[in-house]
Amino acid sequence: MSFTSSLVHDFVKRLEHGQPTENTTRHAEIPWFDIGDASDRELLVTHSSPCSFTLGTGASIYTDVLIPALTAARREVILVTCFWAGSATLSALHDALVKLAAHRRALLNDARSRGTTPTPPLRVRVCFSSRSLLQKLLHPQSRDGYIYPPSSWQAALGLPDPALLESAAIELQAKSLFLLPFSVMHPKFVIVDRQRAFIPSCNVSWEPWLEGCVEVTGPAVSGLLSFYSRTWEPEHGGVQPPLERNHLLEPPAFDVRMAGLALVASAAHRRAALLPESPSPIPTLLLPSSCHRNPHFRPFPWQKDPKPPGTPLNVALLALLDGARRSIYMQTPNLTCQAVLRAVLSALQRGVDVDIVTSRNLMLLEQLVTAGTTTSWCLRSLLRRFRKLERSKPESLPAEMELGHVPLGRLRISYFRPRPSLKMRTHTKEEEPVHSHLKLIMVDDKYTVLGSGNLDRASWYTSQELGILFHSTDLANTVGTEVDCVLADRLELVFDSAAP
Numbered sequence: 001m002s003f004t005s006s007l008v009h010d011f012v013k014r015l016e017h018g019q020p021t022e023n024t025t026r027h028a029e030i031p032w033f034d035i036g037d038a039s040d041r042e043l044l045v046t047h048s049s050p051c052s053f054t055l056g057t058g059a060s061i062y063t064d065v066l067i068p069a070l071t072a073a074r075r076e077v078i079l080v081t082c083f084w085a086g087s088a089t090l091s092a093l094h095d096a097l098v099k100l101a102a103h104r105r106a107l108l109n110d111a112r113s114r115g116t117t118p119t120p121p122l123r124v125r126v127c128f129s130s131r132s133l134l135q136k137l138l139h140p141q142s143r144d145g146y147i148y149p150p151s152s153w154q155a156a157l158g159l160p161d162p163a164l165l166e167s168a169a170i171e172l173q174a175k176s177l178f179l180l181p182f183s184v185m186h187p188k189f190v191i192v193d194r195q196r197a198f199i200p201s202c203n204v205s206w207e208p209w210l211e212g213c214v215e216v217t218g219p220a221v222s223g224l225l226s227f228y229s230r231t232w233e234p235e236h237g238g239v240q241p242p243l244e245r246n247h248l249l250e251p252p253a254f255d256v257r258m259a260g261l262a263l264v265a266s267a268a269h270r271r272a273a274l275l276p277e278s279p280s281p282i283p284t285l286l287l288p289s290s291c292h293r294n295p296h297f298r299p300f301p302w303q304k305d306p307k308p309p310g311t312p313l314n315v316a317l318l319a320l321l322d323g324a325r326r327s328i329y330m331q332t333p334n335l336t337c338q339a340v341l342r343a344v345l346s347a348l349q350r351g352v353d354v355d356i357v358t359s360r361n362l363m364l365l366e367q368l369v370t371a372g373t374t375t376s377w378c379l380r381s382l383l384r385r386f387r388k389l390e391r392s393k394p395e396s397l398p399a400e401m402e403l404g405h406v407p408l409g410r411l412r413i414s415y416f417r418p419r420p421s422l423k424m425r426t427h428t429k430e431e432e433p434v435h436s437h438l439k440l441i442m443v444d445d446k447y448t449v450l451g452s453g454n455l456d457r458a459s460w461y462t463s464q465e466l467g468i469l470f471h472s473t474d475l476a477n478t479v480g481t482e483v484d485c486v487l488a489d490r491l492e493l494v495f496d497s498a499a500p
Contacts, residue, residue, distance in 0.1 A: 031230030047281035048220035056269035058202030087206035145177035187466035
């Protein structure tokens with residue numbers, strides 16, 4: 001691993017110190033990675049070749065990026081999301097699978113008529129955690145989850161007719177996994193033929209929120225595949241059986257856009273290439289975060305939170321925040337994790353500039369149930385503590401002390417809002433995001449973290465999450481530029497310590 005800083009050393013040391021040693025505790029975590037095991041460590045401390053970064057709404061990202069990628073698969077598609085619901089995204093996915101089935105049936109019929117070897121089956125795995133409140137309350141409380149029978153695919157899941165898929169040699173399985181009270185499987189990712197991976201922030205759902213998606217190839221895909229296997233197919237012992245490959249028999253990639261897939265447009269949609277001229281993969285950390293059924297729930301907001309579980313994602317984010325020297329940018333749907341707020345305050349005291357972008361009044365009930373507080377309350381508390389630090393600054397220092405004095409960093413807090421000029425245009429067919437659901441942290445303009453993890457208590461204490469950290473100044477600059485373009489006229493400034 002060629003990280004040029006001490007980040008990896010700090011990450012591994014913290015993770016070794018924070019991981020449980022009791023087997024019963026390990027088995028309660030889904031999935032479990034042992035940082036002390038060399039093979040597991042190589043899955044997390046790895047490299048990748050980032051290909052693209054996309055911003056938009058969930059439907060625009062799915063129809064422009066994810067659905068074309070998964071329907072172009074030759075042997076295998078793994079689609080993992082958290083929430084699965086009727087929506088434009090699900091309708092587009094259904095229609096794309098129908099078009100793919102028709103394409104594959106034509107190939108199979110042609111092979112039969114010619115007497116040649118038929119197209120090999122396409123293995124498709126659809127995995128999700130939440131479909132409705134009732135589904136979660138009645139969900140089997142088993143590590144094995146629930147596999148939906150084909151007879152329920154159309155009515156319950158909005159998927160195509162099983163007979164249609166079977167006739168096209170599409171071997172689909174749909175599975176859900178949820179553990180009471182709050183252990184939702186929150187990651188979202190797509191793996192295509194075990195060679196390309198996409199890590200979006202969006203669900204298969206209807207919400208027109210601002211989302212992001214990063215596409216990667218390289219060694220990090222193997223770690224992601226192991227993460228999938230340990231969570232969704234544990235019967236394989238964390239290792240997927242190999243795909244039988246014969247490039248002479250594999251069908252040509254199917255372009256669903258040429259077959260008439262309807263795109264969902266968004267006024268916030270942007271797609272940028274990442275490191276197209278990079279000669280080698282960049283240092284990358286794959287950061288899973290296990291779900292925890294015993295979250296040490298804090299029934300009252302004034303009670304002190306216990307230390308967050310020492311998952312790779314939690315440990316890496318705290319290491320990043322604690323090690324920041326110049327700047328921290330964080331964009332999160334909600335911000336209710338006290339450990340993060342303490343780290344932010346500590347960074348400001350070290351003179352680090354902090355820029356926070358979040359959403360106002362997003363998922364309020366979920367915040368109250370899982371955290372006993374809300375983002376707005378937590379931000380008000382952060383501002384009170386920051387102003388107290390400002391008041392405690394000495395107005396003048398003796399000359400001999402000036403060299404050792406570190407001024408407070410600049411604090412900016414903004415709420416995401418729809419672009420006013422587009423919110424009123426009800427006739428437009430472009431989706432305008434009404435909230436920000438993007439999960440993004442950038443530190444010192446060289447470390448970039450994307451994935452599913454919010455900076456709220458649910459993500460840090462109870463949910464399974466997935467993050468990916470890139471060490472690249474060029475990547476950070478590209479992502480930052482794209483985000484700045486989308487956020488133009490979409491921010492409501494709440495506080496700026498540098499404002500007159």
